Amino acid sequence: MPEPPVPDAGTPGTGPRSVGATIELEALTKRYPGSALPAVESVTLDIRAGETVILVGPSGCGKSTLLKMINRLIEPTGGRIRIGGEDVTDMDPVRLRRTIGYAIQASGLFPHMTVAQNVALVPKMLRWPAARVRARVEEMLDLVGLDPAEFHGRYPRQLSGGQQQRVGVARALAADPPVLLMDEPFGAVDPITRDHLQDELIRLQRELHKTIVFVTHDFDEAIKIGDRIAVLRERSHIAQFDTPEAILTHPADDFVSGFVGAGAALKRLNLTRVRDIGISDCPTVSVDDPHQHIVDKLRSGGTDEVLLLDKRGSPYKWLRRGDLMRAGGSLARAGTPVHDTVTRDATLRDALEAVLTDSTGRVAVTGRRGAYEGVVDVETLMNSVHELLEADRLEAREAQADIEEQRAAQTHAEQEGFFGGEAKT
Numbered sequence: 001m002p003e004p005p006v007p008d009a010g011t012p013g014t015g016p017r018s019v020g021a022t023i024e025l026e027a028l029t030k031r032y033p034g035s036a037l038p039a040v041e042s043v044t045l046d047i048r049a050g051e052t053v054i055l056v057g058p059s060g061c062g063k064s065t066l067l068k069m070i071n072r073l074i075e076p077t078g079g080r081i082r083i084g085g086e087d088v089t090d091m092d093p094v095r096l097r098r099t100i101g102y103a104i105q106a107s108g109l110f111p112h113m114t115v116a117q118n119v120a121l122v123p124k125m126l127r128w129p130a131a132r133v134r135a136r137v138e139e140m141l142d143l144v145g146l147d148p149a150e151f152h153g154r155y156p157r158q159l160s161g162g163q164q165q166r167v168g169v170a171r172a173l174a175a176d177p178p179v180l181l182m183d184e185p186f187g188a189v190d191p192i193t194r195d196h197l198q199d200e201l202i203r204l205q206r207e208l209h210k211t212i213v214f215v216t217h218d219f220d221e222a223i224k225i226g227d228r229i230a231v232l233r234e235r236s237h238i239a240q241f242d243t244p245e246a247i248l249t250h251p252a253d254d255f256v257s258g259f260v261g262a263g264a265a266l267k268r269l270n271l272t273r274v275r276d277i278g279i280s281d282c283p284t285v286s287v288d289d290p291h292q293h294i295v296d297k298l299r300s301g302g303t304d305e306v307l308l309l310d311k312r313g314s315p316y317k318w319l320r321r322g323d324l325m326r327a328g329g330s331l332a333r334a335g336t337p338v339h340d341t342v343t344r345d346a347t348l349r350d351a352l353e354a355v356l357t358d359s360t361g362r363v364a365v366t367g368r369r370g371a372y373e374g375v376v377d378v379e380t381l382m383n384s385v386h387e388l389l390e391a392d393r394l395e396a397r398e399a400q401a402d403i404e405e406q407r408a409a410q411t412h413a414e415q416e417g418f419f420g421g422e423a424k425t
């Protein structure tokens with residue numbers, strides 16, 4: 001159940017936040033002119049307010065067409081769409097689109113506009129007062145983890161792919177729409193950035209409770225982000241619509257199991273997050289600390305390694321006893337740089353990958369704008385993975401036992417029926 005609306009206390013003048021609305025699709029159909037078969041055929045789907053639903057399925061099964069019918073970028077040829085209970089099938093599409101956020105692959109930003117102008121686009125169209133638009137732009141950039149002072153005046157070409165996607169999400173959310181449609185939004189970025197963007201979307205959604213419909217053909221992405229996943233087959237026929245757990249452990253048919261693919265046990269790691277397991281603390285020092293303080297901390301009992309944080313409080317280097325001395329006291333040369341960090345929303349799979357690529361046997365956990373929050377070590381991770389797989393095995397054994405019991409009961413009943421029938425003749 002979505003939580004109640006979060007009052008927007010942080011930024012005066014931008015008004016209260018709206019939470020998600022229900023989306024009901026009823027027998028929704030799209031037949032492109034000249035095509036023998038519809039691209040989307042009679043899809044009926046009920047999406048709850050505040051949930052994230054993923055549309056996943058093979059290329060050409062109609063995911064994008066289905067998504068774009070929700071904001072009427074593509075006009076349906078049959079069926080109805082209701083948002084928040086209101087029938088929007090015949091509503092003015094331009095007005096409708098101002099109430100629905102839309103984020104696409106490669107961000108879709110206007111290249112000749114600055115970051116701030118891109119984010120301000122829809123609020124301006126809605127004729128928000130200038131001061132409210134300005135406050136909203138700052139708030140949105142902050143929300144997606146970009147420092148407004150730094151990014152405000154840049155043009156899209158001056159941003160990395162991941163930063164562009166963040167601005168794309170900020171723009172989609174700027175007018176505070178109850179519904180956010182995302183069409184493979186992270187399809188064009190590298191895998192590490194993609195992981196981080198997914199984590200941020202999960203964090204955002206925990207704060208905002210929008211109704212999100214998200215298209216991907218990456219099943220791992222679907223299980224990581226979705227509250228529920230609609231696995232689609234040709235013409236967007238729904239093969240299964242359920243939680244990630246249910247789809248992984250009880251796929252409806254061979255098509256779904258084929259889509260889930262091999263390594264379901266490992267995919268299970270995508271379902272548990274760093275926040276679900278123990279985060280521990282580790283001794284930290286800052287680059288701003290006096291040299292002597294750092295030396296004292298390294299010498300103090302019980303510690304042979306401290307985490308050095310940079311000026312912004314982000315993990316920077318691991319320092320061991322002796323590192324400073326070997327580097328002639330220079331912090332710039334001492335220690336091992338932190339290669340990768342995870343957020344609390346990262347999956348255990350991300351965390352495992354990060355731990356395995358780092359030589360320290362642990363990974364630092366960070367919060368908003370990369371600030372240090374704690375660490376996860378390899379032992380905690382391995383124990384959690386072990387427990388998780390053990391629980392899965394147990395569940396699979398129980399499910400198998402249930403099936404065998406049902407089969408035995410059915411055989412028994414059939415035999416009784418058969419012999420009962422025989423006796424009568």
Ligand SMILES: Nc1ncnc2c1ncn2[C@@H]1O[C@H](COP(=O)(O)OP(=O)(O)OP(=O)(O)O)[C@@H](O)[C@H]1O
Pocket residue numbers: 032033035039057058059060061062063064065066217
């Ligand atoms: N404008 C159009 N005119 C005619 N046919 C179209 C049009 N757009 C899409 N199609 C067809 O409709 C079907 C569904 O396309 P759609 O882009 O919705 O699929 P998809 O599942 O999003 O695919 P992908 O994962 O490859 O992006 C495809 O067979 C496609 O060729």
